[in-house]
Amino acid sequence: MREMIEVSKMQGRPEGAVGLSIVVPVYRGAATVGALVAELSALRPAGGLEIILVNDGSPDNSGEVCRALQKTATVPLTYIEHARNFGEHNAVMTGLRHARGDYVITMDDDLQNPPEEVVKLYDHARLGGWDVVYTRYAKKEHEGWRNLGSRFANGVADLLLDKPKGLYLSSFRCMSALAVREVTKYRGPYPYVDGLLMQVTQRLDSIEVKHLPRAEGRSNYTLKRLVLLWLNLATNFSVLPLRMAILAGLAMGFFGLLGAVLTIVEAFMGETPSGWASMMTVTLLIAGVQFLILGVLGEYVGRAFLSANGKPQGVVREVLTTEGNSAAEAPRQRVAS
Numbered sequence: 001m002r003e004m005i006e007v008s009k010m011q012g013r014p015e016g017a018v019g020l021s022i023v024v025p026v027y028r029g030a031a032t033v034g035a036l037v038a039e040l041s042a043l044r045p046a047g048g049l050e051i052i053l054v055n056d057g058s059p060d061n062s063g064e065v066c067r068a069l070q071k072t073a074t075v076p077l078t079y080i081e082h083a084r085n086f087g088e089h090n091a092v093m094t095g096l097r098h099a100r101g102d103y104v105i106t107m108d109d110d111l112q113n114p115p116e117e118v119v120k121l122y123d124h125a126r127l128g129g130w131d132v133v134y135t136r137y138a139k140k141e142h143e144g145w146r147n148l149g150s151r152f153a154n155g156v157a158d159l160l161l162d163k164p165k166g167l168y169l170s171s172f173r174c175m176s177a178l179a180v181r182e183v184t185k186y187r188g189p190y191p192y193v194d195g196l197l198m199q200v201t202q203r204l205d206s207i208e209v210k211h212l213p214r215a216e217g218r219s220n221y222t223l224k225r226l227v228l229l230w231l232n233l234a235t236n237f238s239v240l241p242l243r244m245a246i247l248a249g250l251a252m253g254f255f256g257l258l259g260a261v262l263t264i265v266e267a268f269m270g271e272t273p274s275g276w277a278s279m280m281t282v283t284l285l286i287a288g289v290q291f292l293i294l295g296v297l298g299e300y301v302g303r304a305f306l307s308a309n310g311k312p313q314g315v316v317r318e319v320l321t322t323e324g325n326s327a328a329e330a331p332r333q334r335v336a337s
Helices: 002-011 035-039 062-072 088-098 116-129 144-159 179-181 191-198 223-237 240-269 276-308
Strands: 018-026 047-054 077-082 101-106 132-137 173-176 206-207 316-320
Touching: 002 179, 002 316, 018 035, 018 088, 018 116, 035 047, 035 062, 035 240, 047 062, 047 088, 047 116, 062 077, 062 316, 088 179, 088 191, 101 116, 101 179, 116 132, 116 173, 116 206, 240 276
Parallel strands: 018 047, 018 101, 047 077, 132 206
Antiparallel strands: 077 316, 101 173, 132 173
């Protein structure tokens, strides 16, 4: 019965819509994106399939490879080129704005997520009526430091986001058209797709899929990129850091008051002051907390300033589609639409 309902929904789709869109941000993916597109093109999901490749300012020849794939594609394929590197989540947001599917899957270009798992993920979301389905791995094939960073990021997300406890936030995810429509309303320069999804819906689920070793090269996520991702999560979708700064200020105020009382008592008793070492310890401790609080406030103010001044989320240089293989250049377009 559920499958009949799904078929009727698809039959009522507007012209040009498909059952499933697959958005792939491409960065240093020249060696793997061709194999990925070939395997995805062989899939036969309900309602049809389209592929969207977003070249996020890749420094290798990923753009040439993607253009060649677009010309020879056996399924609808859209190639989008960013004018520079804006980051994975920014590239995903650009791809989501061009997606026409009833459901949209995002995945990396490194073949660590097997394409044969795509239909399994899609069917789970479609037949279960979920808005978002994440994937989890029985065994992750990332480097040790990357796995540690992912666990830390998910722990931070448990504190800052309104999400089910322990839900693993993976970049290999499936979203309904409703979730995509609401998420892409965000126009700020610092998107965090999972944070936006948590604000849209609580109809979430996860399934276990295979995770393979990298076919080529090394992970594009460096420690710097992970830190920037955590900052996006912490400062764009929660005021908890500000509240922690307030608590730190209150705590240091309490200890400062306690120290003042002890100093007055010591003065009345005529004893020798504690000394330079203890004074410097307290001074440095208080100064450190003050600078921490100023840093948190500065991060919020700086991001608000850049957003108000129109820092772009993504600048689209070129869009190529299989329909006529025509280029739609938008050199002055600040945010893909």
